[in-house]
Amino acid sequence: xxxxxxxxxxxxxxxxxxxxxxxxxxxxxxxxxxxxxxxxxxxxxxxxxxxxxxxxxxxxxxxxxxxxxxxxxxxxxxxxxxxxxxxxxxxxxxxxxxxxxxxxxxxxxxxxxxxxxxxxxxxxxxxxxxxxxxxxxxxxxxxxxxxxxxxxxxxxxxxxxxxxxxxxxxxxxxxxxxxxxxxxxxxxxxxxxxxxxxxxxxxxxxxxxxxxxxxxxxxxxxxxxxxxxxxxxxxxxxxxxxxxxxxxxxxxx
Ligand SMILES: [Zn+2]
Numbered sequence: 001x002x003x004x005x006x007x008x009x010x011x012x013x014x015x016x017x018x019x020x021x022x023x024x025x026x027x028x029x030x031x032x033x034x035x036x037x038x039x040x041x042x043x044x045x046x047x048x049x050x051x052x053x054x055x056x057x058x059x060x061x062x063x064x065x066x067x068x069x070x071x072x073x074x075x076x077x078x079x080x081x082x083x084x085x086x087x088x089x090x091x092x093x094x095x096x097x098x099x100x101x102x103x104x105x106x107x108x109x110x111x112x113x114x115x116x117x118x119x120x121x122x123x124x125x126x127x128x129x130x131x132x133x134x135x136x137x138x139x140x141x142x143x144x145x146x147x148x149x150x151x152x153x154x155x156x157x158x159x160x161x162x163x164x165x166x167x168x169x170x171x172x173x174x175x176x177x178x179x180x181x182x183x184x185x186x187x188x189x190x191x192x193x194x195x196x197x198x199x200x201x202x203x204x205x206x207x208x209x210x211x212x213x214x215x216x217x218x219x220x221x222x223x224x225x226x227x228x229x230x231x232x233x234x235x236x237x238x239x240x241x242x243x244x245x246x247x248x249x250x251x252x253x
Pocket of ligand 1: 006093
């Protein structure tokens with residue numbers, strides 16, 4: 001049994017199809033799901049989806065770095081309220097994104113506020129890191145001691161693995177590990193110990209091979225898991241057992 005540790009079931013490309021998507025995932029051996037909040041609206045939607053599938057779909061509440069330009073005080077307070085009242089399994093996705101053009105200073109402010117929220121609620125954090133590895137390491141090492149950290153869609157390559165490991169991070173591997181140009185992710189996977197590794201789809205984004213170009217959905221985490229198992233030189237079964245155990249203990253589910 002596999003867990004998709006990061007999907008966006010509230011996305012318009014998936015929500016209309018909720019039952020069929022979860023059923024198809026089950027047929028592909030994927031039975032537990034963490035659906036991710038990125039702002040006040042998607043976090044509320046994620047909580048609602050989780051409440052329809054208790055024990056099967058879990059949710060997070062977060063404030064995504066590429067949306068910080070619209071996060072005023074009212075919105076941040078609503079995110080905090082949702083985190084306190086809807087029983088999420090983590091705060092995220094949160095972090096830094098230097099690919100998009102949102103204000104950097106504001107990204108740091110929102111990130112630190114979300115870290116404080118995770119600390120208040122004793123919850124793990126799910127990190128979005130796009131082209132911001134060094135600044136992110138700095139924030140994590142200075143402000144995040146004592147919290148469990150998941151590097152969502154890990155993309156920093158093999159050279160950063162040890163530095164994130166030293167901070168106690170767990171690594172979540174997504175579809176790009178299956179891509180032709182995904183060698184640096186495969187090299188990273190080779191270095192990450194099995195008990196620090198989980199898999200995700202980030203659906204509807206980042207569809208793995210052989211379905212690249214189509215809509216992504218949680219069942220396809222199987223393709224990512226197959227490729228990761230191959231890199232690790234173990235069976236899909238062994239990979240599933242290890243990553244499921246790691247994901248369950250990370251999210252406390
Ligand atoms: Zn995501």
